[in-house]
Amino acid sequence: MGVTHVIDRRLNGKNKSAVNRQRFLRRYREHIKKAVGDAVNKRSITDIDRGESISIPSRDITEPTFRHGKGGRRSQTHPGNKEFVTGDGIPRPPGGQGGGGGSGEGQASDQGEGMDDFVFQISQEEFLDFMFEDLALPNLVQKQLKDTSNFKFVRAGYSTQGTPAKINVVRSMRGAYGRRLALSGSTRKKISDLQAQLEEIQRTPEPPDPVFSKEDQIRALEEEIARLKRRLTRIPFIDEIDIRYNQHIKQPQPATAAVMFCLMDVSGSMSQTHKDIAKRFFILLYLFLRRNYEKIDVVFIRHHTSAKEVDEEEFFYSRETGGTIVSSALKMMKNIMEDRYPTADWNIYAAQASDGDNWNDDSPRCSKLLAENILPQVQYYSYIEITPHEHQMLWHEYEMLAEAFSERFSMQQIMDESDIYPVFRKLFQKQVDHV
Amino acid sequence: MSEVASEQGNKRNYISTESEWTFELIEQYDEAIAQCAAEFKLDTYPNQIEVISAEQMMDAYSSVGMPVGYNHWSFGKQFLQTEKLYKRGQMGLAYEIVINSNPCIAYLMEENTMMMQALVIAHASYGHNSFFKGNYLFRTWTDASAIIDYLLFAKNYIAHCEQRHGLEAVERVLDSCHSIMNHGVDRYKRPSPISAAEEEKRLREREEYMQQQVNDLWRTIPTRAEDKAVANQKRFPEDPQENLLYFIEKNAPLLEPWQREIVRIVRKIAQYFYPQRQTQVMNEGWATFWHYTLLHRLYEKGQVTDGFMLEFLQSHTSVVYQPPYDSPWYSGINPYALGYAMFQDIKRICQNPTAEDKYWFPDFAGSDWLETVHFAMHNFKDESFILQFLSPKVIRDFKFFTVLDDDQEDEYQVTAIHDENGYRAVREQLARQYNLSVRDPNIQVWNVNVRGDRSLTLRHTPVDRVPLLEKEVNEVLKHVHRLWGFDVHLESMEGGKLLSAYHCPPRTSPNMDERD
Numbered sequence: 039m040g041v042t043h044v045i046d047r048r049l050n051g052k053n054k055s056a057v058n059r060q061r062f063l064r065r066y067r068e069h070i071k072k073a074v075g076d077a078v079n080k081r082s083i084t085d086i087d088r089g090e091s092i093s094i095p096s097r098d099i100t101e102p103t104f105r106h107g108k109g110g111r112r113s114q115t116h117p118g119n120k121e122f123v124t125g126d127g128i129p130r131p132p133g134g135q136g137g138g139g140g141s142g143e144g145q146a147s148d149q150g151e152g153m154d155d156f157v158f159q160i161s162q163e164e165f166l167d168f169m170f171e172d173l174a175l176p177n178l179v180q181k182q183l184k185d186t187s188n189f190k191f192v193r194a195g196y197s198t199q200g201t202p203a204k205i206n207v208v209r210s211m212r213g214a215y216g217r218r219l220a221l222s223g224s225t226r227k228k229i230s231d232l233q234a235q236l237e238e239i240q241r242t243p244e245p246p247d248p249v250f251s252k253e254d255q256i257r258a259l260e261e262e263i264a265r266l267k268r269r270l271t272r273i274p275f276i277d278e279i280d281i282r283y284n285q286h287i288k289q290p291q292p293a294t295a296a297v298m299f300c301l302m303d304v305s306g307s308m309s310q311t312h313k314d315i316a317k318r319f320f321i322l323l324y325l326f327l328r329r330n331y332e333k334i335d336v337v338f339i340r341h342h343t344s345a346k347e348v349d350e351e352e353f354f355y356s357r358e359t360g361g362t363i364v365s366s367a368l369k370m371m372k373n374i375m376e377d378r379y380p381t382a383d384w385n386i387y388a389a390q391a392s393d394g395d396n397w398n399d400d401s402p403r404c405s406k407l408l409a410e411n412i413l414p415q416v417q418y419y420s421y422i423e424i425t426p427h428e429h430q431m432l433w434h435e436y437e438m439l440a441e442a443f444s445e446r447f448s449m450q451q452i453m454d455e456s457d458i459y460p461v462f463r464k465l466f467q468k469q470v471d472h473v
Numbered sequence: 474m475s476e477v478a479s480e481q482g483n484k485r486n487y488i489s490t491e492s493e494w495t496f497e498l499i500e501q502y503d504e505a506i507a508q509c510a511a512e513f514k515l516d517t518y519p520n521q522i523e524v525i526s527a528e529q530m531m532d533a534y535s536s537v538g539m540p541v542g543y544n545h546w547s548f549g550k551q552f553l554q555t556e557k558l559y560k561r562g563q564m565g566l567a568y569e570i571v572i573n574s575n576p577c578i579a580y581l582m583e584e585n586t587m588m589m590q591a592l593v594i595a596h597a598s599y600g601h602n603s604f605f606k607g608n609y610l611f612r613t614w615t616d617a618s619a620i621i622d623y624l625l626f627a628k629n630y631i632a633h634c635e636q637r638h639g640l641e642a643v644e645r646v647l648d649s650c651h652s653i654m655n656h657g658v659d660r661y662k663r664p665s666p667i668s669a670a671e672e673e674k675r676l677r678e679r680e681e682y683m684q685q686q687v688n689d690l691w692r693t694i695p696t697r698a699e700d701k702a703v704a705n706q707k708r709f710p711e712d713p714q715e716n717l718l719y720f721i722e723k724n725a726p727l728l729e730p731w732q733r734e735i736v737r738i739v740r741k742i743a744q745y746f747y748p749q750r751q752t753q754v755m756n757e758g759w760a761t762f763w764h765y766t767l768l769h770r771l772y773e774k775g776q777v778t779d780g781f782m783l784e785f786l787q788s789h790t791s792v793v794y795q796p797p798y799d800s801p802w803y804s805g806i807n808p809y810a811l812g813y814a815m816f817q818d819i820k821r822i823c824q825n826p827t828a829e830d831k832y833w834f835p836d837f838a839g840s841d842w843l844e845t846v847h848f849a850m851h852n853f854k855d856e857s858f859i860l861q862f863l864s865p866k867v868i869r870d871f872k873f874f875t876v877l878d879d880d881q882e883d884e885y886q887v888t889a890i891h892d893e894n895g896y897r898a899v900r901e902q903l904a905r906q907y908n909l910s911v912r913d914p915n916i917q918v919w920n921v922n923v924r925g926d927r928s929l930t931l932r933h934t935p936v937d938r939v940p941l942l943e944k945e946v947n948e949v950l951k952h953v954h955r956l957w958g959f960d961v962h963l964e965s966m967e968g969g970k971l972l973s974a975y976h977c978p979p980r981t982s983p984n985m986d987e988r989d
């Protein structure tokens with residue numbers, strides 16, 4: 039027949055449904071956010087950032103149509119009869135649905151109820167997107183930084199040198215036109231003079247001069263005009279010196295450089311569960327920073343009676359215990375700030391986690407350190423206390439700070455694991471700009 | 474197959490012997506199948522066979538048979554569902570995507586073996602394709618040569634609306650239209666030739682109507698109360714309208730032009746799919762009958778190997794398997810199984826009729842089978858096809874039985890089985906099961922309060938007291954309310970008695986009104 043076309047479509051895009059999938063996620067974002075929140079609370083430290091299967095109750099997701107409900111009188115024909123003869127009665131199955139073959143207009147009544155939840159997978163990327171949606175570091179400002187990697191190319195007029203890719207055609211042609219005008223000016227003037235002369239001669243009657251006759255004069259003039267015209271054609275249409283290139287220069291950009299201090303209490307009073315909660319809180323924070331802020335320094339400090347700056351690995355995974363002197367960590371933070379992170383260049387953030395247990399005479403020292411040396415320098419300081427019990431001295435000292443520095447100091451209590459994510463969201467909720 | 478085997482013994486000209494496919498082989502198989510199809514007088518649109526990957530197949534699945542679809546979250550939902558089923562291995566993605574268009578587009582998945590590709594070509598590109606071209610419903614309701622262009626227009630138009638009016642505004646209209654998409658077709662209206670008498674009657678009616686309008690126009694004297702009551706009783710629309718989408722498109726007072734156009738797009742697409750919903754058994758049965766027949770013809774001609782046939786028969790058998798009612802895999806009647814069995818049975822009745830067949834089907838028992846199956850394919854839909862052609866033998870083979878579920882009785886009752894007394898009852902009942910006007914509730918536009926609050930009243934006419942699915946009715950009414958713009962009421966009326974009524978916005982009870 040020869041009317042069949044076979045086409046290889048395998049190289050065409052395969053993500054035709056991507057847009058529709060996005061639409062779906064957008065529509066059910068509230069459900070998904072809730073599911074993500076629940077999932078975060080259930081996860082262990084090591085797999086907090088993988089994808090997730092999201093489950094939405096099917097009643098929220100069905101597209102309603104007019105269809106038949108249960109009840110009334112209806113017949114249904116089924117295949118595979120083995121035992122029935124006409125007139126047999128079949129007991130109605132309890133619950134009314136499904137069973138021996140009375141569920142009526144099949145697809146109509148069966149679909150809505152009793153169906154499983156609608157379950158689907160979201161990727162790790164999407165999971166993190168939902169997890170950290172609407173969160174931001176508060177009070178972030180742009181500070182000039184010597185970080186030389188941050189440049190932007192901006193246009194800076196035109197230059198006579200450059201690569202062919204950057205030729206500015208309009209400028210070059212305009213230059214060429216100007217040059218042609220300038221170079222040909224006097225010649226064209228001469229031509230028009232000679233032409234006027236020529237016309238003049240042609241109009242006047244034959245002069246009585248036999249030596250320089252009218253024809254001779256005309257011929258001489260015409261030759262001269264032709265010579266000048268030839269000269270005009272020798273002016274090049276475009277010349278090296280006409281060409282202009284777009285010029286771009288590198289401009290350093292003001293950068294938003296930020297550092298986050300993570301201060302964690304690992305003293306003996308913190309039980310294993312408390313430490314676990316603290317670590318999970320910091321993991322969330324760390325993931326959030328890594329994901330949403332390309333260049334951010336994170337300083338990990340842990341302390342019992344003395345403080346120590348450690349790397350990520352040690353911070354999250356090593357175990358160590360001792361007594362508690364909170365001010366040791368604050369002092370260390372202050373020193374590091376002075377040494378490495380001048381406030382002129384850096385947005386400074388800190389998150390401190392503790393069970394609130396401290397040497398009593400150390401707590402006033404902490405609040406003094408914070409009030410005098412640290413809080414005036416930082417953009418935002420958050421304190422979480424992990425305890426199901428009564429607050430102690432440290433919390434009360436901090437409460438006074440919270441009043442004095444309300445815009446940059448905030449504190450929250452975490453009772454158990456399920457509080458981690460909500461508290462984290464509360465601390466870093468995106469604030470509406472008051473512009 | 475023994476006689477077949479001997480014929481084959483003489484000439485062996487296999488198209489291929491390996492299970493790998495290539496583009497050349499696909500073309501060769503297509504040509505061979507096309508030759509067989511011509512022998513059986515299958516009339517098709519030109520074919521466009523597209524080889525795609527599994528991911529692309531999932532895309533195709535989730536756009537519900539539209540090769541170019543506008544964007545909507547519900548297709549995303551479909552995609553996620555397909556993806557999940559496929560990844561769990563609960564669903565094969567083998568045949569079955571074929572587009573009713575001219576040229577007829579069929580998809581082949583690259584993972585398939587050569588046998589599968591040939592099977593899909595026979596099934597889709599010759600089976601379904603000839604059905605699309607021949608069946609009267611498709612001929613009346615769809616225009617195969619225009620559909621791709623129309624879908625493209627719809628996609629662009631809706632994208633354009635999204636840019637102008639915002640994603641959400643467009644999504645809201647689409648959601649609402651989708652909810653009554655199944656009520657967007659003129660179901661009960663059948664194009665019928667109008668007799669001269671009928672024509673005259675209509676003319677008279679029109680004249681009377683005009684006169685009434687004129688009388689109304691000139692009525693300047695204040696009317697008495699009774700007159701007013703009479704005037705109020707005249708309904709708009711005068712006759713109930715079954716096509717809700719059409720009625721809304723033409724009459725909703727507040728829709729913007731672009732919203733009206735979207736209603737129209739959804740309506741047109743509903744219409745395009747309407748024949749498919751009514752011919753599942755026939756369409757699949759026809760395609761399955763032909764892939765079986767065409768591939769056997771290839772075998773007879775010695776063009777495919779024994780191995781090919783064994784692999785083919787295995788797939789074919791699983792496609793036409795019908796689990797019994799008490800099987801955990803039972804989910805209703807398998808349209809492939811029933812349709813295939815019926816077409817094979819018609820062929821059998823034509824070729825080797827028994828006394829029973831002659832009694833039941835005097836008009837075609839013993840006639841030319843090819844003509845008869847073509848006649849059946851051209852002129853029927855599932856409901857009438859079953860009513861006309863379902864034979865006692867097929868009823869016996871499937872062991873069909875009919876169960877009555879009456880909510881006023883304590884037990885289900887078996888009313889008919891596959892025996893002499895039951896054949897007709899089973900057949901009628903099964904046919905009814907495929908009648909869309911039984912499957913979808915009968916809901917029509919009853920009245921618009923033109924002079925008052927502009928409210929729209931829909932009327933549901935239940936059959937055998939079967940009610941509407943309560944929890945979704947109110948949701949759908951919200952959608953209708955969104956499109957109509959004023960109050961919407963739905964009344965369930967059986968035999969002039971009001972069974973139940975739904976309102977959007979919901980009616981507050983009188984007590985609540987008094988509360989201060």
